[in-house]
Amino acid sequence: MKIFLFLFFPCITYGQVVYKGNIINKQSKEKIPYASVGLVKENTGINANEDGAFVLVSDLNPNDTLIISCVGFETTQFPVNQLPANHVFEIAEKPLVCNPITLKNHYTKSVILNDYNDCGKNDYASAGAVFQIAQHFKTPETNSLLSEINICKRDENSRFRIRIYNKDTLSGMPSADLVDAIIEIKSAKKYVRLNLEKYNIIIPEKDFFVAIEWLFIPYNEKNIQYKTRGKKQKNTYYKPVIYIHKTEGYQSHLKKEPTTWMMDYRGKWRPINIEFNFLISAKVKI
Helix, strand or coil: CCCCCCCCCCEEECCEEEEEEEEEECCCCCECCCCEEEECCCCEEEECCCCCEEEEEEECCCCCEEEEECCCECCEEEEHHHCCCCCEEEECECCCCCCCCCCCCCCCCEEEECCCCCCCCCEEEECCCEEEEEEEEECCCCCEEEEEEEEEECCCCEEEEEEEEEECCCCCCEEEECCCCCEEEEECCCEEEEECHHHCEEECCCEEEEEEEECCCHHHEEEEEEEECCEEEEEEEEEEEEEEEECCCCCCCCCCCCCEEEEECCCCEEECCCCEEECEEEEEEC
């Protein structure tokens, strides 16, 4: 569905502001579907639709900053008091960086990391403030090839993206993307298997992260109604809902490194101080 924009300035009503716009590739001028759009100070956001159009309603803060990101593109910030007059937001492609990697002539065996037998009963969903979650993995050898991931989620329709990150050696958090291609999954299955061999994802060191990126679009929205003290309440969360496994973890043993991280709309990673792993497994060839 095409969205035609008639507003050339944010629409302000009763202390709230409505931001509307189209996100395009700065070089090719093509629309960028499902880019992430957030406000840095308010830490709220949404995703553009399939045509690159977005509508974001927030509290009025003239000192806030609109932040737009998408895999393969530079994360770009726009102060809300200096937005483009035509409401066309251009973001630039990331330059191709040819880092030297060692690709083995052949791999002798495969290893499954963070393997699991069943999905269990505990799960994790985003209510909109958490933009990505990441699970840490450690391979037995350097320059391993990431060939497959498996995800255990609720068996309901959902659309989401996969990100593969290197590990920052100083902070221990996710850092640079290890693949610039958009890896998108649309599935109603409980067990999702994704073959990654066509991407040739080499893990240069032993540590890496597999991340789930939520798409905050109507397709993924789920509303739950319930009563509290006789009053009707409504909660909204977004699919996918990822199953988790309780572990002996970071919170009770603070000397251990966190294995799970979350990213908010400010683009900041922080550890999840709860004792669990996401039920995401990775197969690597060594």
